[in-house]
Amino acid sequence: MTHLSVLEPKHPAAVIRLEGVSKAYKLPNGETFDAVQNVSLQVRKGDIFGLIGKSGAGKSTLLRLVNLLERPDAGHVFVSDRELTTLAKPELRLARQNIGMIFQQFNLLQNATVFDNVAFALRLHGKRSPGEVLRRVRECLEIVDLLDKIHSYPAQLSGGQKQRVAIARALAPDPEVLLCDEHTSALDSETTRSVLDTLRDVNRRLGVTILIVTHELAVVHALCRHVAVMEHGAVAEQFAVGENAAGTKRVTALGRELARLTVRAEVDHEIERLEAAYA
Numbered sequence: 001m002t003h004l005s006v007l008e009p010k011h012p013a014a015v016i017r018l019e020g021v022s023k024a025y026k027l028p029n030g031e032t033f034d035a036v037q038n039v040s041l042q043v044r045k046g047d048i049f050g051l052i053g054k055s056g057a058g059k060s061t062l063l064r065l066v067n068l069l070e071r072p073d074a075g076h077v078f079v080s081d082r083e084l085t086t087l088a089k090p091e092l093r094l095a096r097q098n099i100g101m102i103f104q105q106f107n108l109l110q111n112a113t114v115f116d117n118v119a120f121a122l123r124l125h126g127k128r129s130p131g132e133v134l135r136r137v138r139e140c141l142e143i144v145d146l147l148d149k150i151h152s153y154p155a156q157l158s159g160g161q162k163q164r165v166a167i168a169r170a171l172a173p174d175p176e177v178l179l180c181d182e183h184t185s186a187l188d189s190e191t192t193r194s195v196l197d198t199l200r201d202v203n204r205r206l207g208v209t210i211l212i213v214t215h216e217l218a219v220v221h222a223l224c225r226h227v228a229v230m231e232h233g234a235v236a237e238q239f240a241v242g243e244n245a246a247g248t249k250r251v252t253a254l255g256r257e258l259a260r261l262t263v264r265a266e267v268d269h270e271i272e273r274l275e276a277a278y279a
């Protein structure tokens with residue numbers, strides 16, 4: 001089966017742009033597996049964009065293609081109008097400072113304090129004085145509301161706090177884009193809500209564009225403005241979350257489920273409004 005992806009003209013506000021990207025993995029038995037097939041996708045500046053799909057659909061691979069942790073076999077990757085796929089290593093390293101990333105397992109340095117974990121990314125790229133590093137770390141910890149934990153070690157923090165340290169670390173170099181891979185999957189629902197609140201805040205206050213991979217529809221429903229559903233390495237459909245939820249035909253099961261969630265939330269909201277009016 002070939003996947004024809006229609007190349008849309010560049011949206012004026014696109015900050016992430018994938019054009020016909022593909023990635024195949026070589027399997028131990030010598031065969032190849034097409035993890036991502038000819039995907040074209042645009043994420044607008046300031047958006048919170050969800051990438052959903054079943055396990056194995058190719059979400060993580062697609063996300064790693066955005067910052068070139070995986071190099072595509074074909075296609076072009078643009079972030080902030082720079083084509084990353086043409087950059088040499090030193091330029092790519094610089095360009096990556098514009099792209100923060102957070103993961104499910106937090107990936108914090110266990111033997112380093114919260115301060116050192118957040119400062120890590122800044123020191124890696126040099127050029128800042130110790131005073132500037134301290135100021136920036138404090139700023140970022142304030143954004144995620146963890147300034148009081150600056151001298152703590154990861155083992156002394158809850159899961160949600162660890163994830164917020166990871167968000168602070170990703171924000172430290174002042175990126176335009178934040179990539180999140182199943183970043184709430186290790187958290188309970190209460191903690192998930194607080195991490196989502198933090199991300200919403202980051203998006204609103206700092207204008208950071210967020211691309212989120214998740215298999216949890218509730219995360220998309222709570223946070224995202226646009227969503228793409230991935231199936232078998234391709235984008236099966238994409239739409240605005242909550243837009244005309246009742247009237248539009250969704251072509252994927254996940255798309256339909258998400259529409260039902262949205263309709264249910266609208267009904268709940270209406271009931272609350274009526275109850276308040278007649279109370």
Ligand SMILES: Nc1ncnc2c1ncn2[C@@H]1O[C@H](COP(=O)(O)OP(=O)(O)O)[C@@H](O)[C@H]1O
Pocket residue numbers: 025026027033035053054055056057058059060061062
């Ligand atoms: N390094 C790799 N080598 C071989 N196969 C891989 C590799 N990474 C991912 N895959 C395969 O590619 C498919 C998509 O993986 P992934 O992007 O992680 O999916 P998702 O994040 O949607 O669960 C899966 O079938 C997975 O087994």
Ligand SMILES: [Mg+2]
Pocket residue numbers: 059060061182
């Ligand atoms: Mg994954």
